[in-house]
Amino acid sequence: MNRRDLISEVAAQQDGIVTRRQALEAGFTRHEIDNFVMFGRWRRLARATYLVDPSLAAGAERLSRIRAAVLSCGPHAHAVLATAAELHGIGGLRRAEAIHVALPGRAARPTRVKDPAVVLHQFEHPDDALTWIGDIPTTTALRTVAALILRERRYPAISLLDSALNRQLVSEDELLSVPALLRGRRGAVAARGYLAEANGLAQSPLETRARLRCVDGKIPPDALQIEIRDDDGYLLGIGDLGWRAARVVAEADGRGPHATPQALFDDRRRQNRFVNAGWTVLRFTWSDTLRPDYIPAVVRGAIAARAVRRS
Structure with a gap:
């Protein structure tokens, strides 16, 4: 196999990317690589x-x-924290340009990386804490959420846990091992509380935030x-949050899943079915969750209105 075919084979396994070392091993000279760039x-x-x-x-x-x-950080490097969550598809964090990479011990020298988007961490991880997403080494889903809930505030931390549970990347039994991973670390007390509030039924971070607003507003969904x-x-549909005694249901309308014309038509038809069956339907967006008092007040008002109609 000639060197061009060899480097093409390597690139095909890495989404078109090769390292300088791989190019040299394929037979290219440093001068040729510099000229290609x-x-x-x-x-x-x-x-x-390089992207070839x-x-x-x-x-x-x-x-x-x-x-x-x-x-670029070498054979012992692996993705961690928010970047690991991104690779696993765990939701709950704002998308950021930063790429979090870990190296063991003194290998994590800031001078190794010149890209300002790359944040290098000095972390030691045992082999069973690592996995591969495609061919990118990263922390396991369990280790990823355990590390992040130490660093994040309550809403994004619980959103991370809910997402990992809902996508079956971690199980409830596996979460029982997290307190041992957190023991003695800064933020461990708060993180253990987040574990107690996690619920894998939430299908999006928006649903988690809406639920937590209701919990904090002393009107949690049942x-x-x-x-x-x-x-x-006959099943008319599935509601995101429900208050069964009052026959009130709330829907969390995320920008992605509910933004297409077909999704809007489907949502309206489903809402009509719910209303005709005697339910009050409330709809909340991400901006609604930014006000601590708004969602609880609307839910409380809907429940009160239902009580008046029944009396």
Whole structure:
């Protein structure tokens, strides 16, 4: 196999990315690599890491940047914290440009990385704390959420836990081992409280935030993912949050899942079915969760109105 075929094979396994070391091992000289970069045939993504085939990275530019950052830090590097959560698909955190990479011991020297987006951490992880997403080494989902809930405030921390549970990346039994991982670390007391509030029925961070606003407002829902049925028992749909005695249901309308025209039509038809079955339907967006008093007040008002109509 000639060197061009060899480097193409390596790039095909890494979304079009190769390291300088891999190029040298394939038979390219340092002068050739520098020329490829200078004339735009290869694009430097991180220290000694290049995109040699953009077609392989199409639609996955962020993943390519993460892969390049990890590869550029050497064989012991792995993604951690928010970047690990991003790779696992765990929701709850704001999307950020920073790429969090860990190296053991003194290998994590700030001078190793010149990319300002790469945040290098000095973390020691045992082998059973690591896994692979594609071919990118990263902390396991359990270790990822355990590390993040020490650093995040209550709402994003519980959103992370809910997302990991809902996507079955961690189990409730596995969460029982988290307090031992947190013992003696700053933030451990608060993090143990977040574990107690986690609920894997929440299907989005917005649902988690809406639920927590109601809990904090002293009007918690008594059901999540509540089944709404007609008098004959026919399933009309699933509500996000429910107050069964008052027949009030709340929907968390996220920008992504509910923004398409078809989703809007489906939501309206479902809401009509709920209303015709005797339920009051409330709808909340992300901006509604930014006001501590708004969602509890609306829910409390809807429950009060239902009580007046029944009296």
